[in-house]
Amino acid sequence: MQSSTSLNEPGAESRRCETTGLSVCLGAQRFIKLNAVSAVVFLLLGGIAAILLALTRWQAIHLLPVDWFYRILTFHGLNMLIFWILFFEVAVLYFACTIPLNCKLFSKKVAWVSFAMMLVGAIMVDVIIMMGKADVMMTSYLPLLAHPVFYLGIILVAVGTLIGVYNYFATLYIAKRDKTYEGSVPLVTFGATAAAIIAVVTLLHGAIVMIPTFTFSMGWTPEPDPMWYRMIWWGLGHQSQQVNVCAMVAIWYLVAYLTTGAKPVNEAVCRTAFALYVLFINLASAHHLLVDPGVGAGWKIWNTSYAMYLAVLASMIHGFTLPASVEIAMREKGYVKGLFGWVTSAPWSNPAFSGVALSVLIFGFIGGITGVTLGTQQINIIAHNTLRITGHFHATVVGGTSLAFMALTYYVIPLIFRRDFIWRKLARLQPWMFAIGILFVSLGMSFAGSMGVARRSWDIESAGIYGPAAHLKLGIMGIGAILAFTGLLLFAVLCVGTLLFGQKTNGRAMADWGVAQPLGNAKPGSLIHDHWAMKGTVALTFVFLACFAVYYFANWKALADVWPVR
Amino acid sequence: MSIEIPQRDWYKAPAGAEKLWIGLALLWCFVMSVMMPYWHFYGKQNSQGEAYSVEPNAFFERTMTFAEANKVGDRDGIPIVEPAPGSDAYLAARMWFWYPILKLRKDETYRIHLSSMDLQHGFSLQPLNMNFQVMPGYDHVLTLTPTSTGEFTIVCNEFCGIGHDKMIGKIIVE
Ligand code: HEM
Ligand SMILES: [Cu+2]
Ligand SMILES: [Cu+2]
Numbered sequence: 001m002q003s004s005t006s007l008n009e010p011g012a013e014s015r016r017c018e019t020t021g022l023s024v025c026l027g028a029q030r031f032i033k034l035n036a037v038s039a040v041v042f043l044l045l046g047g048i049a050a051i052l053l054a055l056t057r058w059q060a061i062h063l064l065p066v067d068w069f070y071r072i073l074t075f076h077g078l079n080m081l082i083f084w085i086l087f088f089e090v091a092v093l094y095f096a097c098t099i100p101l102n103c104k105l106f107s108k109k110v111a112w113v114s115f116a117m118m119l120v121g122a123i124m125v126d127v128i129i130m131m132g133k134a135d136v137m138m139t140s141y142l143p144l145l146a147h148p149v150f151y152l153g154i155i156l157v158a159v160g161t162l163i164g165v166y167n168y169f170a171t172l173y174i175a176k177r178d179k180t181y182e183g184s185v186p187l188v189t190f191g192a193t194a195a196a197i198i199a200v201v202t203l204l205h206g207a208i209v210m211i212p213t214f215t216f217s218m219g220w221t222p223e224p225d226p227m228w229y230r231m232i233w234w235g236l237g238h239q240s241q242q243v244n245v246c247a248m249v250a251i252w253y254l255v256a257y258l259t260t261g262a263k264p265v266n267e268a269v270c271r272t273a274f275a276l277y278v279l280f281i282n283l284a285s286a287h288h289l290l291v292d293p294g295v296g297a298g299w300k301i302w303n304t305s306y307a308m309y310l311a312v313l314a315s316m317i318h319g320f321t322l323p324a325s326v327e328i329a330m331r332e333k334g335y336v337k338g339l340f341g342w343v344t345s346a347p348w349s350n351p352a353f354s355g356v357a358l359s360v361l362i363f364g365f366i367g368g369i370t371g372v373t374l375g376t377q378q379i380n381i382i383a384h385n386t387l388r389i390t391g392h393f394h395a396t397v398v399g400g401t402s403l404a405f406m407a408l409t410y411y412v413i414p415l416i417f418r419r420d421f422i423w424r425k426l427a428r429l430q431p432w433m434f435a436i437g438i439l440f441v442s443l444g445m446s447f448a449g450s451m452g453v454a455r456r457s458w459d460i461e462s463a464g465i466y467g468p469a470a471h472l473k474l475g476i477m478g479i480g481a482i483l484a485f486t487g488l489l490l491f492a493v494l495c496v497g498t499l500l501f502g503q504k505t506n507g508r509a510m511a512d513w514g515v516a517q518p519l520g521n522a523k524p525g526s527l528i529h530d531h532w533a534m535k536g537t538v539a540l541t542f543v544f545l546a547c548f549a550v551y552y553f554a555n556w557k558a559l560a561d562v563w564p565v566r
Numbered sequence: 567m568s569i570e571i572p573q574r575d576w577y578k579a580p581a582g583a584e585k586l587w588i589g590l591a592l593l594w595c596f597v598m599s600v601m602m603p604y605w606h607f608y609g610k611q612n613s614q615g616e617a618y619s620v621e622p623n624a625f626f627e628r629t630m631t632f633a634e635a636n637k638v639g640d641r642d643g644i645p646i647v648e649p650a651p652g653s654d655a656y657l658a659a660r661m662w663f664w665y666p667i668l669k670l671r672k673d674e675t676y677r678i679h680l681s682s683m684d685l686q687h688g689f690s691l692q693p694l695n696m697n698f699q700v701m702p703g704y705d706h707v708l709t710l711t712p713t714s715t716g717e718f719t720i721v722c723n724e725f726c727g728i729g730h731d732k733m734i735g736k737i738i739v740e
Pocket of ligand 3: 687688722723724725726727731733
């Protein structure tokens with residue numbers, strides 16, 4: 001019986017990949033396909049919503065009427081943050097537990113159940129929103145109340161995802177039991193496992209908060225306390241972002257390896273950093289309640305710094321080890337000129353590489369720095385619910401996570417769907433368009449928010465206090481949105497077009513996007529023991545730390561200028 | 567290699583530049599952690615979340631009594647109310663207005679009670695950009711000391727239905 005677990009045994013439902021030589025589980029392959037395709041469909045839906053929203057908030061255009069603005073905002077939040085991200089993550093999980101471990105997927109039946117529940121739930125949510133019965137934003141803060149189908153849909157998506165995660169752990173278990181691999185799991189699987197563990201905790205919070213809200217909406221139980229709701233909801237809403245970070249970082253390492261041959265400088269450090277995410281994120285949901293009543297300063301401070309900063313440490317470690325691994329790989333290949341010769345000769349025209357590099361930069365320099373600063377207990381006073389918050393997370397979950405997912409797709413489609421991309425020149429441009437667009441979206445929002453412009457507001461004119469400067473910032477956001485939306489649309493067209501018309505790779509390796517090639521003076525393995533070889537990375541991370549400190553203390557200064565308050 | 571099984575002896579202590587960076591990052595995280603308790607004791611802007619449970623109707627009664635007792639004027643049907651320096655002031659949030667208009671004195675300290683009569687609302691004081699959450703059932707007390715004069719605008723920045731963007735209030739400081 002045991003023979004069928006491993007993908008190498010005769011009779012295993014697997015194929016050999018013509019590009020990497022790895023064995024691919026056919027069951028996993030099918031569900032990677034299904035989940036990835038659904039993800040892209042939801043991304044497209046959310047993207048159409050995004051451009052409508054941006055063109056409404058860009059006050060000079062002010063496209064949508066008020067009811068549709070809030071409806072589409074609810075739609076955008078859920079389709080992007082929940083559906084696009086979760087479907088893609090389930091696809092990543094099915095990859096990480098099978099192919100690198102040489103193990104078959106635990107159960108196709110379970111995978112079907114998970115997929116069907118998620119899909120039905122997502123469709124229920126989208127339909128009920130579009131019918132105008134759930135204009136409550138994705139957070140659906142009580143006492144706002146949506147149609148019960150809305151909550152039921154979300155519960156189905158959450159439970160469906162949990163079942164997918166169960167399939168992941170079950171696969172890890174049979175891989176270990178039947179010894180389909182020897183030793184420790186690869187780093188990518190380790191990172192995915194961290195993501196899966198946090199996902200369980202997260203989705204349980206989702207169930208705890210959504211089930212009583214659903215029964216309340218049916219009239220069966222009394223209304224849950226709105227403060228309790230906020231606290232538990234953010235146990236879902238915040239921690240799921242840590243799932244995204246884990247998945248994103250795992251993808252960073254994977255793509256760095258595929259495009260430059262980078263391997264972790266120190267496995268132990270990278271793994272410890274993933275473990276820190278799991279251990280120290282649990283209470284960081286507090287930083288959504290920093291100016292709320294009923295939770296005291298001690299609680300807020302403790303939960304912000306204790307839990308958050310060790311997770312921040314983890315991200316700062318990855319922010320070093322990832323570029324360092326690329327630098328070492330490039331230097332060993334012979335790109336040794338100066339501090340940054342390895343940067344300039346990196347395979348920038350490979351969309352997976354450029355996508356991940358831009359994802360690292362946007363996530364680190366903008367998303368990370370703004371996130372930690374705005375999530376500082378007192379600084380939150382000058383940021384809460386302004387567009388600064390929206391500006392921050394469009395740098396993390398869009399410029400960071402979503403861009404990394406797009407980057408990976410440039411390998412997923414040729415390797416899993418076995419078709420070469422159409423329009424390869426445009427594909428090389430796509431990550432740049434999306435990244436630059438999101439950069440402007442994020443900066444425009446952040447600066448508008450610094451001038452007091454609220455998030456989730458249809459019209460800023462009613463307040464009568466925002467001048468030309470605020471309007472300019474919203475215009476910058478709008479122009480960025482047009483570029484980002486074009487990049488997103490291009491991505492969707494490239495994916496769908498390739499699935500339909502891309503040339504099949506039948507029996508040959510995928511068309512090369514261009515990976516870093518060794519030069520004549522290459523010395524593979526020569527830098528393993530040189531712990532100071534990553535000079536460029538050291539320079540970059542020092543610049544990063546300087547930016548971080550400047551932004552952080554500038555915000556304390558800004559806080560000191562407002563009225564004293566306790 | 568990130569998708570391959572690592573070599574058996576993968577555990578190594580960090581060294582060189584990596585060790586330096588981990589040390590620096592840890593130090594920075596420590597500085598950031600210390601800043602918050604430091605500001606709690608020595609800084610002037612803190613959100614302590616002082617709150618009492620209250621029925622929306624009871625809170626509205628208190629607000630009405632407070633407004634009648636301290637009314638000094640009227641604007642578009644909303645009373646302008648001037649509490650005594652150092653005293654308690656009430657501000658009710660309701661779809662889609664803030665009640666009443668508060669008139670405060672510069673450099674005096676007030677205990678401002680914030681609560682909602684219906685949904686969640688967001689107290690966003692502009693152009694200062696100070697933001698606090700307003701919840702139904704919670705009497706959220708801000709001990710506030712205006713240090714500048716003029717007319718300040720309260721924008722609602724928590725989504726509260728179709729009139730959300732129209733929910734504008736005022737605080738006047740003399
Ligand atoms: C073309 C790309 C995108 C553009 C132009 C865009 C633009 C916007 C705009 C204008 C808003 C409304 C801000 C407000 O009024 O409060 C918004 C909200 C939001 N966006 Fe995006 N977005 C994009 C992609 C994404 C992606 C990929 C995600 C998630 C993965 C995402 C997640 C969110 C979330 C969670 C909200 C908040 C919804 C809420 O307040 O309930 N966005 N976005
Ligand atoms: Cu309101
Ligand atoms: Cu509102």
